[in-house]
Amino acid sequence: MSTITTREGTQVFDNGDADAVAASSHALFVSPHGRRDGFWASIRGHVLDLADPSSGHGLAPTPDDLFIVSIAAELAWTARTILRAHGLPDDVYVSAKWRTHEGQVGRPSVADITLTVTVSRRAKAASAALADAFAKSLAARSVAEPVAHISWEGANS
Numbered sequence: 664m665s666t667i668t669t670r671e672g673t674q675v676f677d678n679g680d681a682d683a684v685a686a687s688s689h690a691l692f693v694s695p696h697g698r699r700d701g702f703w704a705s706i707r708g709h710v711l712d713l714a715d716p717s718s719g720h721g722l723a724p725t726p727d728d729l730f731i732v733s734i735a736a737e738l739a740w741t742a743r744t745i746l747r748a749h750g751l752p753d754d755v756y757v758s759a760k761w762r763t764h765e766g767q768v769g770r771p772s773v774a775d776i777t778l779t780v781t782v783s784r785r786a787k788a789a790s791a792a793l794a795d796a797f798a799k800s801l802a803a804r805s806v807a808e809p810v811a812h813i814s815w816e817g818a819n820s
Contacts, residue, residue, distance in 0.1 A: 691704060691705060691706045691707075692704070692705045693705075693713070696712070696713075700715050701713050701714050701715060701723060704729075711723075711724065711729075713725075713726070713729075716771060727761070727763065727771070727773055730773065731759045731761055731773070731776060732759075734759070734776065734778065734801070735757040735758075735759045735778060736757075737800055737801075738757050738778060738780055738797055738800065738801075739755045739756075739757045739780070741796050741797060741800045742755040742757075742780055742782060742793055742796075742797075743755050744796075745789055745792050745793050745796050746782060746786055746789060746793075749786075749788065749789045749792065751782075751783070751785055751786045751788070751789055752782075752783040752785055752786065754782070754783060755780065755781070755782055756780070756781040756782075757778060757779070757780050757781075758778070758779045758781070759776060759777065759778050759779075760776075760777045761773055761774070761775060761776045761777070762774040762775050780793070780797070
């Protein structure tokens with residue numbers, strides 16, 4: 664993959680794909696919950712209460728819940744965009760079911776995901792466009808080479 668910098672200073676990554684897009688940077692913070700075992704997640708000024716996946720706490724989303732909802736939301740926004748472009752009703756419902764199995768570090772890991780996107784019958788005319796957009800959207804959302812950096816606080820010892 665190569666990086667191209669445009670005249671305006673925007674970087675574009677070229678992986679041989681004709682649909683190369685400008686890169687952008689985002690950040691969020693996850694910090695310990697002051698009163699319990701959970702965490703807070705701060706995302707663009709919104710705060711989520713996060714549960715330990717092994718705690719059985721059913722009121723806060725687990726990491727798996729957040730992972731799955733991010734995929735489902737992407738499909739919902741993609742479908743709405745396609746439907747509006749075709750002048751069709753844009754009511755979109757997405758449901759997700761997934762299975763987990765024992766992961767590498769003794770925690771459950773997502774084994775498979777089934778997503779169901781429900782739109783009006785009139786949207787059948789855009790079914791090929793929807794299927795193509797979903798495939799591209801899911802492929803674009805995968806992280807081929809994730810990177811994790813560790814920073815250490817406190818004195819060197």
